[in-house]
Amino acid sequence: MNDRLPHEKGFHVSWDQLHRDARALAWRLQGHGPDDGAWRAVVAITRGGMAPAMIVARELDIRTVDTISVKSYNHQEQAEPRIIKTPDMEIVGDGTGVLIVDDLVDTGRTLEVVRRTMPKAHVATVYAKPQGRPQVETFVTEVSQDTWIFFPWDMALQYVKPYRGDD
Numbered sequence: 001m002n003d004r005l006p007h008e009k010g011f012h013v014s015w016d017q018l019h020r021d022a023r024a025l026a027w028r029l030q031g032h033g034p035d036d037g038a039w040r041a042v043v044a045i046t047r048g049g050m051a052p053a054m055i056v057a058r059e060l061d062i063r064t065v066d067t068i069s070v071k072s073y074n075h076q077e078q079a080e081p082r083i084i085k086t087p088d089m090e091i092v093g094d095g096t097g098v099l100i101v102d103d104l105v106d107t108g109r110t111l112e113v114v115r116r117t118m119p120k121a122h123v124a125t126v127y128a129k130p131q132g133r134p135q136v137e138t139f140v141t142e143v144s145q146d147t148w149i150f151f152p153w154d155m156a157l158q159y160v161k162p163y164r165g166d167d
Ligand SMILES: O=P(O)(O)OC[C@H]1O[C@H](OP(=O)(O)OP(=O)(O)O)[C@H](O)[C@@H]1O
Pocket: 045, 046, 047, 048, 049, 070, 071, 072, 073, 074, 078, 081, 102, 103, 104, 105, 106, 107, 108, 109, 110, 111, 132
């Protein structure tokens, strides 16, 4: 009856919810940058960090936005995280005044690798699981470690049978 993967619980996030939560993240970050409270740049961890980073950059009026590309998961199986593309190091420097944005932290392995490239950056994710939480300075919602977060770009609306259906 139950063909779920080891993550028993599912936390399904709509576009609307993601927009609200990414805005809430921006509001938490507002005024906490090192330069009179301002942030210099946003670095999105692709691909999941791109939508939240865009919303944060828009809310905080940050025009300098770059990306770092890290590959670690094939579906729900994690491999060793690898940096495929770095941001412009002339812009990000040691990370001072830079916001690194991702959709979530799970084990924290992705952020461990990213932090090494910009040690003074501030790391922000929309969602966090307990194991990865120490890698994040600011986040909005915590879910349990055995929860799988489903993002709107990985889902589609579809028909479901009524609860009291025949089978
Ligand atoms: O804390 P960790 O256990 O390292 O996992 C978190 C990372 O995993 C997912 O990215 P993924 O590697 O699946 O790539 P994607 O963003 O392109 O979907 C997610 O977007 C985070 O970046």
